[in-house]
Amino acid sequence: MEFEILHARSTSFYKTFDRKSELQHQTHYCPGCGHGIAHKLIAEAIEELGAKDDTILVSPVGCSVFAYYYFDAGNVQAAHGRAAAVATGVKRAHPDKLVISYQGDGDLAAIGTAEIVHAANRGENITVFFVNNAIYGMTGGQLAPTTLVGQSSTTSPWGRRPLNDGYPLHVSELLASLEAPVYIERVALSDNKNIMRARKAVRKALELQKQKAGFTLVEILSPCPTIWKKDPVEARRWVAEKMIPAFPLGVFRDRKAEAPVIPIPHKTVAEALELDSANAVKQVPAGRHRARDLKINAAGFGGQGTLLLGILLAEMGMREGLEVSWLPSYGPEMRSGSAHCYVCLSHDRIGSPLVPEPDVLIAMNEISLRKFGPQVVPGGTILYNRESLPPDFAAPQARVICIPASEIADRLGSAKVANVIMLGALLEETECLPIEQALPVIQSIVKKGSLMELNERALAAGREFIEHNIRVGAVSQPDGFAY
Template sequence: MKVKFQKTKGFYDVYERKPGVNKDIIHYCPGCGHGNAHKFIAETIADLGIQDRTVFVSPVGCSVFAYYYFDMGNVQAAHGRAPAVATGIKRTHPDSVVIVYQGDGDLAAIGTAEIVHAANRGENMTVIFINNAIYGMTGGQMAPTTLVGQRTTTTPYGRKPENEGFPVRVAELIDAIQAPIYIERVSLHDSKHVTKARRAVRKAITYQLEGKGFSLVEILSACPTGWGLLPVEARKWIHEAMEPNFPLGLKRDEGPNIEARELQPCNHVFEGVHGLIDLPAPEERGAATMQATMEHVEEAWRNPAIKVAGFGGQGVLLLGLGLANTGMQVGHHVSWLPSYGPEMRGGTANCGVHISTDLIGSPVVADTDILVAFNRPSLEKFEAAVRPGGVVFCDTSLVDVKPTRDDIVVVGVPATKLADELGNTKAANMVMFGAIIGRTKLFTVDEVCASLDGFIKKKKLIPVNEQAVKRGAEYVLEMS
């Protein structure tokens, strides 16, 4: 007998996310649990024949692109607000089937109020909660569900309860509320548990279809990228580290015992609402153009505002994190603000770093003292924001144009080539780190090397990163 594998009809035949890119692939990293969870939902919706009345409410997080995959109604909610958006959809369209899909940053941090009150109102909706113990999309910061001792980019020495509190157990939290009808925690650590997880998702959607009320399925799910593990190791980590902290199993199942609830459609008429939102015209902005003075430039060297920019995958964010981390180690106030597209690889990325002897008012870097450009688009985009007298470090292995301004200092460093010579192209960011400190004297080479342990996840890579920092510092000395 021939077994024929076929994609469920709950997904689109082709994914039109990026023109010209393979239309069969999704954007998740290998081993990511989001793929499994998506499949459970899509299969259930297709099998129940409810595609035309289902609305998938996606969150902000790695699953922000879910609407490229699910062939059903799709709405994108602001960070944390999916249960509130879903409430609106369900109340105005009681016959719809609403799937709320949220990560742990989305649901248990910024969206805590929304999930608690949707559960408390007993909204007839299905919440699929992906607990991967980390903020995946934004580069691996601590989430409310991060385990005690777990290293993340914002807990580089491990989460400490006395500083960051304990992991939030969402299934138990929702179980403290009276109205929900079905709450279960499942895991994706092996195929037996994957089957159980699929069953739980199906049950939660079926209860909604029967009009029974609020369900939540918490799925312990791998984030190999955020955890710095291989996919197989990540599955093991779910079992060995997460499950003891987040006990699996049914918390509540009232489905078989209760009657369907009738919901009246909401049909208020909002007459005159446009008049109420007649906002005053915005004020004229003051013409506050900053004149550079020598004092300012000196101040900038003490308290620099730094912008690092390039493509995702070039280590742009890690370099910023390294600058901030070293600043913190030597006793300064620091901030690090990453900004990038939703893809973990291949998009554009930049970050702003402040290193300051004073308190930092805002992590935003607008007027830049030091710009580090790893590609041409970054140079072209951020050059104009460099303060007169500021410095631009360019990776001349990749940037084939010169800055156009003549009131800034330009330092060309063939960082990628130098890293290649050291045997690891990926260390270009650390070569650049060395060049920055060699030129600006922001830190000593020893200070940077001593801080590497705080931001390099894979410890075996510390020696090559150390070499790279030293090579970058030497290079600018040779050139001066």
């Protein structure tokens, strides 16, 4: 019987490696390096699963930092140790993509220990290929957490001594002690038989991810001839003779996810928290204010209540059943340093709590106006805590409303409520949330009964300012922008 042996490059690889200007037909790996074999197994599995156009590979820092030179897939290159965390974000943003975190042992088991443990513990539906070559390859051979007892490295020239360096870290066994992972196997690139086993494991892990089973990891014992100072054949033998006895091969987890699925109740947060009747949200007749997606930056000096203003907005949003985020930023000073917070109100999940381009800026002082005013989106709004803008300041893209909130607050009896005046103005101007909900929220958060009446008047003052001065056109506005 005659056999025809076909060697073909997987279609999941680029035809030529264009990022390598000189050698476009070969990789940057040393001859005999396990990374090349691991890449091949992964590329073939992606091809077999028909997932080439649906795969996003997160490459690490280490010798495989340039994996994106080769895989014709979506590619992200993560900071050292962060690949599992980056893969988490990518997967959550693209749940239907096949997301791979490809990591070396320095990357995953040293600087990235926290990231991998928590990604596994959360049961992220990602696949991790953990290439364990018992050493830091890229940086010239320092001790890795997986370096064998007695193995010498540049930082353990007399060999790893457990009393000084600890014992080799068994990542697969460690992660298999967690509840969430569904599949963990250790394989080796020591000989053809084991490479075929590795091939199956790689494919199985990706298939499970495709089925949305949960967290999968394949640890691949891999030769590093260059740092081990061996030729490729000796290096493979070393994997078989030294690494496998220290890191036994096998399946450490293979089961369905068992975590109970807890449905998210269709309740407002106030209901879910069973707030007492004094704090509970009163049923209000549907007014013209509607829960509306909005990104807000509230900025000023510490002590002006901008962070509290953000908390009130976020809480109001939660009680309306919106997704919300509140991200404060402040210096070490309790008073008079700069402080601002980003608030997102959204009907969809919020990808990032950062708000580099707010729809609304509440600027409680001039510094904040100058710093953040230019960031407001075209058609956005700036609420500025003064009677007029500084003569040399302009934000032509935005609708600017000057409200002397601090002055009004003084007249009401306390400068402290300037933030609540701004809240009233914001709610009236943008109609982003039902203004009727503001007082119960203030009551439940501020909890100072004595200030309640003042807060009520401050809220009304902000609202009336917009109603009387803006809606009837008493304050001049730049042309062209209106809600």
